[in-house]
Amino acid sequence: MSNSDQTSFTIIGAGLAGSLLATLLAQRGFRVEVFEKRGDPRQRGYEGGRSINLALAERGLHALRAAGAADAVLRQAVMMRGRMVHFADGSQQLQRYGKDDSEVIWSVSRGELNILLLDAAEAAGARLHFDRRLASVAFDARQVHFIDDCDGATHVHAFTALLGADGAGSALRAAIGQQHDLGERFEPLGHSYKELEIPPGEDGSFRIEPNALHIWPRGAYMCIALPNDEKTFTVTLFLPNEVLPTHDGKSDVPSFATVRSGADARALFERDFADALPLIPKLEQDFVRNPAGLLATLHLSRWHLGGQAVLLGDAAHAMVPFHGQGMNCAFEDCVALAEHLEREHDLAAAFAAFEVERRPNALAIQAMALENYLEMRERVDDADFLLQRALELKLAERHRDRFVPRYAMVTFRRLPYATALERGRIQRELLVAATRGRASLDEIDWDWLDAEVGRRLDPLPDEA
Ligand code: FAD
Numbered sequence: 001m002s003n004s005d006q007t008s009f010t011i012i013g014a015g016l017a018g019s020l021l022a023t024l025l026a027q028r029g030f031r032v033e034v035f036e037k038r039g040d041p042r043q044r045g046y047e048g049g050r051s052i053n054l055a056l057a058e059r060g061l062h063a064l065r066a067a068g069a070a071d072a073v074l075r076q077a078v079m080m081r082g083r084m085v086h087f088a089d090g091s092q093q094l095q096r097y098g099k100d101d102s103e104v105i106w107s108v109s110r111g112e113l114n115i116l117l118l119d120a121a122e123a124a125g126a127r128l129h130f131d132r133r134l135a136s137v138a139f140d141a142r143q144v145h146f147i148d149d150c151d152g153a154t155h156v157h158a159f160t161a162l163l164g165a166d167g168a169g170s171a172l173r174a175a176i177g178q179q180h181d182l183g184e185r186f187e188p189l190g191h192s193y194k195e196l197e198i199p200p201g202e203d204g205s206f207r208i209e210p211n212a213l214h215i216w217p218r219g220a221y222m223c224i225a226l227p228n229d230e231k232t233f234t235v236t237l238f239l240p241n242e243v244l245p246t247h248d249g250k251s252d253v254p255s256f257a258t259v260r261s262g263a264d265a266r267a268l269f270e271r272d273f274a275d276a277l278p279l280i281p282k283l284e285q286d287f288v289r290n291p292a293g294l295l296a297t298l299h300l301s302r303w304h305l306g307g308q309a310v311l312l313g314d315a316a317h318a319m320v321p322f323h324g325q326g327m328n329c330a331f332e333d334c335v336a337l338a339e340h341l342e343r344e345h346d347l348a349a350a351f352a353a354f355e356v357e358r359r360p361n362a363l364a365i366q367a368m369a370l371e372n373y374l375e376m377r378e379r380v381d382d383a384d385f386l387l388q389r390a391l392e393l394k395l396a397e398r399h400r401d402r403f404v405p406r407y408a409m410v411t412f413r414r415l416p417y418a419t420a421l422e423r424g425r426i427q428r429e430l431l432v433a434a435t436r437g438r439a440s441l442d443e444i445d446w447d448w449l450d451a452e453v454g455r456r457l458d459p460l461p462d463e464a
């Protein structure tokens with residue numbers, strides 16, 4: 001019996017996770033229908049022409065390889081070797097992410113990636129339906145109701161099983177939540193973001209180093225810029241929503257409550273991001289036109305409703321973006337879910353096994369993403385941090401199979417996120433203990449440290 005005789009899957013959302021999951025399931029012979037609230041981006045142009053990009057790392061790349069889409073994605077990607085830190089005094093420093101060019105990440109366009117995956121899903125046999133916004137689910141009747149936002153019409157479809165890839169504001173999550181308590185916990189970060197653009201230079205080339213993720217860390221806030229293949233950069237400004245004034249009634253920390261107009265944005269950049277200001281010719285327009293996006297972590301205590309519905313990607317575990325892993329984690333979810341569905345034909349059991357495998361890992365990357373915001377803003381230019389980082393690199397050389405920096409475990413390896421979090425905690429303890437009261441690597445007690453590494457960190461298995 002082929003998979004297609006057994007089950008038909010109805011995927012809600014044709015974003016990054018939905019389109020990849022559709023591809024993986026259709027390639028396994030399942031019947032797949034996908035419903036997306038927006039129009040087909042292949043017909044209308046994407047995001048009103050704005051390019052938004054994302055960092056793709058090994059976990060996401062591995063999932064794309066499984067779908068046969070990795071080469072096509074990499075052809076449109078820009079390599080990023082490390083973070084280029086722009087200090088407040090105007091100096092810059094490239095902090096490499098990995099040991100060499102085999103350990104890099106890739107800047108990809110969200111729109112182009114989505115289009116490529118929609119084509120892959122269709123080529124694999126999935127049926128895509130656009131302008132279909134999930135409005136409600138009749139679980140007893142096994143029917144889903146969609147609204148076409150272009151004409152307001154309602155459409156009803158019968159389903160066997162619903163797979164929710166409809167993002168952080170998931171309508172399927174809301175519908176499941178009406179049937180069963182999902183233990184939903186929404187934790188807003190209290191910071192938001194706004195996207196700005198660095199166009200190409202007059203000669204048509206990149207205006208700053210293309211093969212890096214640029215960061216302007218400023219303590220309580222920061223800017224980043226990722227390269228696009230059309231020689232532009234998408235800049236993202238992260239600011240607190242509001243900052244309580246100090247007792248003298250003033251605060252030096254900007255926020256979206258105080259930086260409101262284009263002129264305010266210019267003044268902020270003149271003061272804090274002076275080297276970036278001349279690169280963003282439409283700063284005022286970008287700032288006023290582009291909406292501010294909210295940032296939050298979403299925890300659920302369960303991800304599925306029996307064998308009728310399951311959530312994945314941001315719908316199940318939205319996270320703050322500071323480790324660049326939300327899409328990577330969503331793609332790992334897709335592979336895991338496809339494998340469980342292939343192996344286990346009882347849907348409730350497959351969904352439960354998927355949840356058991358992925359939920360602890362989602363929790364771990366959510367925590368690490370939050371921690372990375374502090375590291376980005378406050379620590380990349382701090383002396384203790386830099387000494388610990390230097391030691392981390394030395395230990396990674398001395399103990400290749402045991403001591404892998406946490407960033408590298410998350411970004412360049414595929415061991416479970418929860419394992420990366422746990423090993424990272426042990427490694428941090430060792431780094432702090434070994435550098436305490438010391439100013440340089442010459443003062444490290446290597447005998448003690450090497451013994452501790454051997455005692456507390458088992459060798460990591462090779463990844464096939
Ligand atoms: P989405 O990509 O949000 O897709 C959801 C889809 O469902 C959309 O197409 C939507 O239109 C559709 N939909 C929504 N509601 C309905 C409905 N009712 N009916 C039908 N369809 C619906 N991740 C990284 O890995 N690297 C990065 O560098 C990175 N940077 C980021 C920067 C920022 C500022 C932000 C906010 C996020 C970043 N992320 C990054 C995270 C990444 O964007 C998400 O984790 C990823 O998009 C999740 O994919 P998804 O398919 O679950 O959700």
Ligand code: E0Q
Pocket residue numbers: 055083105213224321322323324325372376
């Ligand atoms: C990465 C790659 C949005 C975003 C995406 C990212 C990263 C950061 C800071 C941000 C983390 C890092 N990082 O440089 O440590 O590695 O994706 Cl803000």
